Amino acid sequence: MTDRAMQEPTLLLLTALADEPRHGYAIAREVEAISSGRVKLRTGTLYGALERLLQQGLIEVHSEEVVDSRLRRTYTLTSPGRTALAVEAERIAATAREATRRLGAGKAATA
Amino acid sequence: MTDRAMQEPTLLLLTALADEPRHGYAIAREVEAISSGRVKLRTGTLYGALERLLQQGLIEVHSEEVVDSRLRRTYTLTSPGRTALAVEAERIAATAREATRRLGAGKAATA
């Protein structure tokens, strides 16, 4: 199945694109900022994920400009990508709520 | 690295153990219930994850009883397991909040 639950790096990548289009390297820095330095996207993960998300239609190339004779490809969320991120965010938020609830409601004072 | 972010099946498994000890099969049913039928833990995932979590010290064997000449091993969260689940829940909740915030704050009305 391809609808295996999204992992943190992918989720953060999409989140980094949620407010405005960004190019690969900028995404990596943004992800690091969002996660307070916790998650540093490796280039292998980054460009691999971009490739995958393009094929899944969750992101698309926003623009390609040449800066200092270097290509800079900018990506943006597609409509389905926006929806997918919203769904995924709600899904994990619900799981987090349930986990927190059970931790509080259960045999909390045991250990 | 072993501190790769927890995936959904693992997270749900720990959540299923958060309120009270359960044995493997009961965990699988509980996970399905928690996720509203969305996630059905395969036995490969289930027992593989239990093995891994035992080694990581996040869960431990609570009791081993023989019911109908069949072994029933019950697992429970350890103190570190409880902490890890709480940390992970807070972490993904924060990511979900940020994703939702950006989706709302960004170029929302574009597409």
Place this chain on the structure above:
DNA sequence: CACCATATGTCATTAACCGGCATATGGCGG
């Protein structure tokens, strides 16, 4: 008597992430 729920387990495959390497430019410090 066959099938299903209960219950635990193994194993090959797949997919995502990791870590390292490669390549290229422009700026800054030694």
Place this chain on the structure above:
DNA sequence: CCGCCATATGCCGGTTAATGACATATGGTG
């Protein structure tokens, strides 16, 4: 002037977790 770092994109081998299928065993139900 030369090396290192930030910027920027990309490939590839290896690890790990989840998947799907198979195996085994019992008790209850149609």
